[in-house]
Amino acid sequence: MANKPLLIIGAILLALLPVAGAAEEDGGKWLAVEFPRDSPVISVGFDFGPTTVSRRGSSMMLDMHAALVLRNVGSKPICGLTLRVEAQDLTPYGKGSVIKPSLFVLPGEEFPVKVDMQLVRPVSAARSESAMVQVTVDCALFSDLKAYGPDKLNSRRSLLVYELQARRDRQYLARLLDSGHLPELREELNFGIQDFIPRQLGLELLRGPRSAMPEQALALSPVAFPRAPIQPLSGAAQVAGNEVRAPRVEVRNTSKMRVASVAMGWIVRDDRGTDFVAGALTSRSPIGPVQTSSITEPGTLRFSRPTGQPMVIDRLMTYVNDVEFADGTLWIPSRADIDAATQDPTLRRELATSPEEQRLATIYRRDGTAGLKKELKRVNLVN
Amino acid sequence: MNSNTAAHPSVEILGLYAAGDLPFLLRLRTAKHVRECAGCERQVLSFRSSRAELRREAEGQILTGFEAIADWHALERDMLGNIRVGVAASRCIERVGRHRKLTSRIAWAAGMTALFVGGWFTRIPAEDNQRIVSALRRAVGLEQPQFYGTVVRSTPGGIAVGAQGATLTMFHPESAVISMSGPSSVTARYVDDDSGQVTITNVYGQ
Secondary structure (H helix, E strand, O other): OOHHHHHHHHHHHHHHOOOOOOOOOOHHHOEEEOOOOOOOEEEEEEEOOOOEEEEEOOEEEEEEEEEEEEEEOOOOOEEEEEEEEEEOOOOOOOEEEEEEOOOOEOOOOEEEEEEEEEEEEEOOOOOOOOOOEEEEEEEEEEOOOOEEOOOOOOHHHHHHHHHHHHHHHHHHHHHHHHOOOHHHHHHHOOOOOHHHOOOOOEEEEEOOOOOOOOOEEEEEEEEOOOOOOEEEEEEEEEEEOOEEEEEEEEEEEOOOOOEEEEEEEEEEEEOOOOEEEEEEEEEOOOEOOOOEEEEEOOOEEEEEOOOOOEOOEEEEEEEEEEEEEOOOOEEOOOHHHHHHHOOOHHHHHHHHOOHHHHHHHHHHHHHHHHHHHHHHHHOOOOO | OOOOHHHOOOHHHHHHHHHOOOOHHHHHHHHHHHHHOHHHHHHHHHHHHHHHHHHHHHHHOOOOHHHHHHOHHHHHHHHHHHHHHHHHHHHHHHHHHHHHHHHHHHHHHHHHHHHHHHHHHHHOOHHHHHHHHHHHHHHOOOOOOOOOOOEEEEEOOEEEEEEOOEEEEEEOOOOOEEEEEEOOEEEEEEEOOOOOOEEEEEEEOO
């Protein structure tokens, strides 16, 4: 009789004690990399690296660090690529993507793409025949700014913005190089400055408020680019501690063209007076010429420092990040627009930082002026 | 009336104590009692003197098999006495053994429980724990069911989205710049050390 409770405890332990599983030998069971037949890129190399599948309590954990080698099998240079990462357990509620902007991959050339991800799913969840994680092309952008792909994630617009920013920044840096403005170039790329790495923040997007702190209305400060086709007029948001709720901004289309979508950039200033570019929210409501419209975001944004400590919000600024017209063309602020928008050098740098400038700055810091010149020449901007 | 009467050891215990045959702990307890109880002390002394007398007799006499059998009554008395002492001794040992078994089983169960609790908190994901705690709280009425929808959040090592009990995390280096790229998506941007290319990971919720 005395053994009965012990047997029950033993049975529970056996059933629930976490047991690390062995690494899965057949990785293809978990991941499928599939490109359509007419895709301009194909996978020519595949390495699972230290990918593991283990069991943690009632959950199964797939820890994947895959490296793909892709080849441009099309006839045009590829400037950007988005790979869509879908897990059957989260579809359609959540998915991921890996974006490679600022590429210049000629036909026949190869380039690497890493997919570092983790999937935690209940062991009891039903599993279909298909692979647990599927990677496929969502959009490829060519040098003539034409695109390929199903574009389920609206990747074309993002890739186009990145490419326009890349061309703008390459031209700007090439001009500095050609005209011998090396001190300005050094200042632009922050060579040797400790805080070169852009400021970091933690973000959480919520459906509804979580903080119990009292709300207070905070007026938005617009940062206007004089020649932008959309001008922010005013705006407000409810702020509770580190949560921003229902931000709203009034804008006017000052152009003669119909606007299909507007991405409003957000800058958050914390209680220490430091500015952070929080990102951009895109409104897809069309705005006719000279019309005024209200852009609202019903969700809640929660900000924190990278350590997880809540960030107290002192001020919110908004600016027009990019505008898409009804004819499919895009507007982004030029360097002159950014210079005219603010006298604050820190804020100006935050507005001008693009993925391409980040990449070129890394080359400049590593290889100096000669390396930067060689890279710009590679993309045919410096002779 | 002596207040220690209820705690008097049995005659068998005293007999075994007098002969030095008790287990250690029981011997200590009996010795303490005997020191404080005159009656038991007398009983023990009596056992010891009888034992000494028997030993002396045994040493003083050289009994042949025939003579021993001739003294049949004395032999029967000795044998019955020895049997009684043996039976009592085995009962004492059995009782002590039962205590030891029980103690060791409790210790084993406590150890396994500690191992289980430790394993649970170090290996079970926090999301599972929160789910279980929430379910228990809801079951006893301490918490109302809430709907938060899909949440996308960034950590220093990755961006995660959770739905339907599953979580997808896209990893990035700690140097990555985090920003939102839409009403339900968070982006991490970094320069890949190996390729020198910019990589942007994006996680979308709904």
